[in-house]
Every structure is written in structure tokens, then in C-alpha cells.
Amino acid sequence: MDAVIDIALLAFLGITALAILRLRNLFAVVMLSGIYSLLCALLYTTLDAVDVAFTEAAVGAGISTVLLLAALSLVGHEERKPVRRPVLPLFVVLVTGGMLVYGTSDMPPFGQPDNPAHLHVAPRYVEESGHEVGPPNIVTSVLASYRGYDTMGETTVIFTAVVGVLLLLHRGKGTRRPGSPKRAPDTGADESEAARGDDEAHG
Amino acid sequence: MKLLGHYNYWIVVVLMMIGFYIMISRGNLVKKLVGLSVFQTSMMILYISMGKIFGGTPPILLEGGEDVVYSNPLPSVLILTAIVVGVATLAVGLALVVRIKEAYGTVEEDEIHAQDDVM
Amino acid sequence: MDDRVVLRVGAKILIPFILLFALYVQFHGDYGPGGGFQAGVIFAAAFILYALVYGLENAQRVLPTWVTHTCSAVGVMIYAGTGVVALLKGGAFLDYGALLHDAHHAQHWGIFSVEFGVLVTVFGVMVSIFYAFAGRGRVES
Numbered sequence: 502m503d504a505v506i507d508i509a510l511l512a513f514l515g516i517t518a519l520a521i522l523r524l525r526n527l528f529a530v531v532m533l534s535g536i537y538s539l540l541c542a543l544l545y546t547t548l549d550a551v552d553v554a555f556t557e558a559a560v561g562a563g564i565s566t567v568l569l570l571a572a573l574s575l576v577g578h579e580e581r582k583p584v585r586r587p588v589l590p591l592f593v594v595l596v597t598g599g600m601l602v603y604g605t606s607d608m609p610p611f612g613q614p615d616n617p618a619h620l621h622v623a624p625r626y627v628e629e630s631g632h633e634v635g636p637p638n639i640v641t642s643v644l645a646s647y648r649g650y651d652t653m654g655e656t657t658v659i660f661t662a663v664v665g666v667l668l669l670l671h672r673g674k675g676t677r678r679p680g681s682p683k684r685a686p687d688t689g690a691d692e693s694e695a696a697r698g699d700d701e702a703h704g
Numbered sequence: 705m706k707l708l709g710h711y712n713y714w715i716v717v718v719l720m721m722i723g724f725y726i727m728i729s730r731g732n733l734v735k736k737l738v739g740l741s742v743f744q745t746s747m748m749i750l751y752i753s754m755g756k757i758f759g760g761t762p763p764i765l766l767e768g769g770e771d772v773v774y775s776n777p778l779p780s781v782l783i784l785t786a787i788v789v790g791v792a793t794l795a796v797g798l799a800l801v802v803r804i805k806e807a808y809g810t811v812e813e814d815e816i817h818a819q820d821d822v823m
Numbered sequence: 824m825d826d827r828v829v830l831r832v833g834a835k836i837l838i839p840f841i842l843l844f845a846l847y848v849q850f851h852g853d854y855g856p857g858g859g860f861q862a863g864v865i866f867a868a869a870f871i872l873y874a875l876v877y878g879l880e881n882a883q884r885v886l887p888t889w890v891t892h893t894c895s896a897v898g899v900m901i902y903a904g905t906g907v908v909a910l911l912k913g914g915a916f917l918d919y920g921a922l923l924h925d926a927h928h929a930q931h932w933g934i935f936s937v938e939f940g941v942l943v944t945v946f947g948v949m950v951s952i953f954y955a956f957a958g959r960g961r962v963e964s
Contacts, residue, residue: 511712514715515718519722521726522722522726522730522739534742538745548756549760550780551762553783559860559864561745564864568791571956572734573734576734576802580732580734580812581731581732583729583731594721594724597724598721602713606710608710611753612758614759623776627763627777630765634930635927637765637766638765639764640763640777640784640858641857644858645934646934649917652785653899653902653903655788656899656941656944658792660898660899663795665799666796666799667892667955669799670799670803
């Protein structure tokens with residue numbers, strides 16, 4: 502039964518990815534990327550990674566979708582039709598895909614308990630984390646205690662992201678100040694002003 | 705079972721390549737970022753499927769269970785960090801796209817290069 | 824305004840439960856799936872929902888921008904601060920065993936405090952980024 506769910510979810514993921522590739526309406530693309538994240542969360546649950554599924558559903562389907570929609574409202578909804586045939590990208594993708602498939606043929610079979618990934622430090626975490634650290638959730642005890650330094654680095658990475666976004670977007674030319682009219686006043690000469698005339702056309 | 709095991713990995717490679725193709729062949733910057741997130745999410749499926757054990761259970765210790773087989777917790781930890789870093793990258797990338805739109809008036813790669821060549 | 828009534832009433836009913844669920848996920852991260860990241864994102868989602876339904880100005884009156892910026896930094900300080908407290912008490916950096924005398928309780932409180940730091944940072948970051956994007960007016964000629 503698990504195998505059927507696995508195969509069905511992976512097939513849906515493939516269809517969604519192809520639809521993201523083909524669609525030119527960016528609003529639909531963003532919605533499909535949210536669906537893609539939710540399908541991945543389902544897949545992670547069947548693969549026993551429940552913490553990851555939770556995070557993927559919250560972050561991927563929640564925050565990513567909101568940020569993409571916020572950016573779309575500032576940037577425009579339609580993708581332009583591609584002008585030339587993408588022969589070189591297709592070739593690169595096929596060669597890379599072929600090499601990866603050739604590489605995965607050497608990988609250990611899926612799901613066997615004596616795979617190398619389960620042999621070295623993982624049994625120690627599974628067996629000892631109960632008395633050494635305490636919480637029943639082994640992922641939390643590894644994340645917060647055994648590998649706590651990495652988690653501090655990860656927290657710093659998100660902080661760096663907010664610093665980057667604020668440097669780029671805080672109080673800039675287009676910012677609406679509370680109480681001011683909706684059109685932001687121009688603060689100076691801008692050579693791309695003429696080019697902006699034609700993004701008035703909404704999809 | 706060998707076919708099923710490798711089917712998982714092959715589909716993941718196909719998904720990764722679709723994401724990679726979106727990134728390199730489409731000119732719209734927002735679509736490139738969506739392709740990047742598709743690529744990242746498919747890569748994570750590869751890692752998580754390496755942590756699964758048939759007959760195992762999620763790695764949360766059960767009361768009084770002595771002979772329970774738990775799936776590997778380590779890929780979960782790694783991928784938790786990767787998801788958060790992925791959304792951080794997406795946020796900074798989208799901020800850059802917004803500023804590019806304000807500076808050039810477009811987010812299509814060809815038009816941006818054309819404006820750069822003219823200047 | 825008639826067509827917004829459903830959204831407003833629905834949001835008003837849901838937001839307290841979303842906040843409560845975020846706290847549940849935070850504190851039960853030890854016993855089930857959950858933890859700082861998921862809780863921070865869900866907590867932020869409640870405020871983003873409020874901003875989407877009631878408008879950015881109202882949301883910034885409830886949760887000013889300077890608060891979210893401060894939260895982003897304070898969370899990292901709480902996390903690193905736990906490590907520094909362990910250093911000052913004689914152990915290694917982030918060695919929870921040095922925080923208290925009883926090793927088991929020390930681990931428990933160490934994990935609690937770092938997860939709290941992660942919650943505060945992730946909440947601050949997600950809402951700050953949303954405010955930055957939403958507050959950027961579309962510059963039209």
C-alpha cells in the first residue's frame with residue numbers, strides 16, 4: 502500500500518512540475534508551486550520524516566507562496582513568450598540527468614536497514630538520545646542538543662536574510678508611507694521611466 | 705524491490721532536471737526563482753528517501769517500545785535546515801527582482817540585457 | 824464592504840486559534856513533530872493573515888515594524904546567549920550540562936531556551952520580510 506501512495510504522489514509531483522514549466526500565467530505558477538510543496542509534505546510523511554513534512558507545509562506552502570504573491574503584485578503577472586528554441590538548455594539538462602541516473606544506479610536499495618546511511622552515528626542517536634538528552638522526539642534532540650551549533654548557524658542565516666531584504670526594500674523609492682496618497686512621489690530623474698509606461702497593461 | 709527502490713531515485717532526478725530546465729531556459733526572473741525552489745524541493749526528496757527504513761516508524765521514541773525500528777533521524781535534521789535556508793534565499797532573490805523591476809522596468813532577462821547593452 | 828464580511832469574520836475567529844496552535848507546536852516539539860521553526864512560521868502566519876484581511880496600516884498598528892526588527896535580532900541573541908551562559912558557568916559553548924546541576928533538567932532547559940530563541944527570530948524574520956514586500960508601493964508612472 503505504501504508503494505502505491507509513493508508512486509501516485511511522485512507521479513503527481515511530475516505532472517505539477519511540468520505544468521509549472523509550461524504555464525505562462527505567473528499567478529497560476531505560484532499556486533502550483535504551493536501545491537508542489539504540499540505534495541512534497543505528503544511524501545515526506547509517508548517517508549517517516551514528520552518534522553520535515555510539517556516544516557515544508559508551513560514554510561513551503563505558506564511563507565513561500567505569500568512572498569511570491571507579494572512580489573508578483575509588484576512585478577507583473579505574465580511571462581513573455583520565449584523567442585528562441587532552447588536547444589542548449591535541453592541538451593545540458595539531458596546530459597546532467599543521464600549522468601545522475603547513471604550515478605544513482607550505484608546507490609543502495611531503498612529502505613533496507615543495513616544501508617550505510619543507517620550504520621555509523623545514527624544508531625547512537627537513536628539509542629542514546631533517550632537517556633543522554635531526554636525528549637522523545639529524536640529529531641529535536643539532535644537539532645537542539647547534539648547539533649546545536651549548526652542550528653545556531655541556521656538561525657543566523659535567516660537573520661542575514663532579513664538584513665538583506667531590509668537593505669534592499671526598506672523605505673525606498675516606492676514605499677507607501679501611512680497617510681500618504683497611494684502613488685509614491687518620484688524622487689528624481691529616472692531613465693527607465695519611459696519603459697515603465699507599458700507595464701500598465703494588466704493580464 | 706530493486707525496481708521500486710530505483711524508481712524513487714529516477715523520478716527525483718526527473719523532477720530535479722525539470723526544475724533545472726525551468727531555471728536555465730526561461731527568461732522571466734520570478735519563474736527562475738520558482739524553478740529554483742522546485743529544484744531544491746526535489747533534492748530534499750532524494751535525501752529523505754535515503755533515511756527511510758521499511759517497517760520503521762517516525763523517529764519519536766515510543767513508550768516501552770524496546771524492539772521498535774526507527775527511521776533515520778539525521779536526514780530530517782539536515783533537510784530542516786535546508787528548507788529554512790531555501791526560503792531565506794527565495795526572500796532575498798525576490799527582493800532583488802523587485803529592485804530590478806524598479807530600475808529597468810522589466811523582469812525579462814533579454815530586455816534587461818538589451819537595456820544594459822544600450823547604456 | 825459586503826463581500827469582505829466573510830473574510831473579516833473568518834479571520835477574527837481563526838487568528839486566536841492559530842496563535843494558540845503555534846504555542847502548542849512550540850512546547851510540544853519535544854514530544855511530537857514541531858519545534859521552533861514551525862512554531863515561528865505559524866505565529867507569523869497569524870499576523871500575516873491579519874495584515875492581508877485588515878490592511879497593512881492596521882497590522883502595523885498592532886505589531887509595529889520596529890518590534891519585528893528587534894525580534895529578529897533578539898532571538899539570535901537568546902540562542903547565542905545560552906551558549907555564553909554555559910561558557911560563563913565553566914563548560915564549553917552551548918554545553919547544556921554546565922547550565923544547571925542536574926544534567927537531565929539542564930538539557931531540558933537548554934533545549935527550551937534555544938527553541939524559544941529560534942521561535943522569536945523566525946517570527947520576527949517572516950513578519951519583517953512580509954512588511955518589507957507589502958509596504959513597497961508599486962511605482963507607477
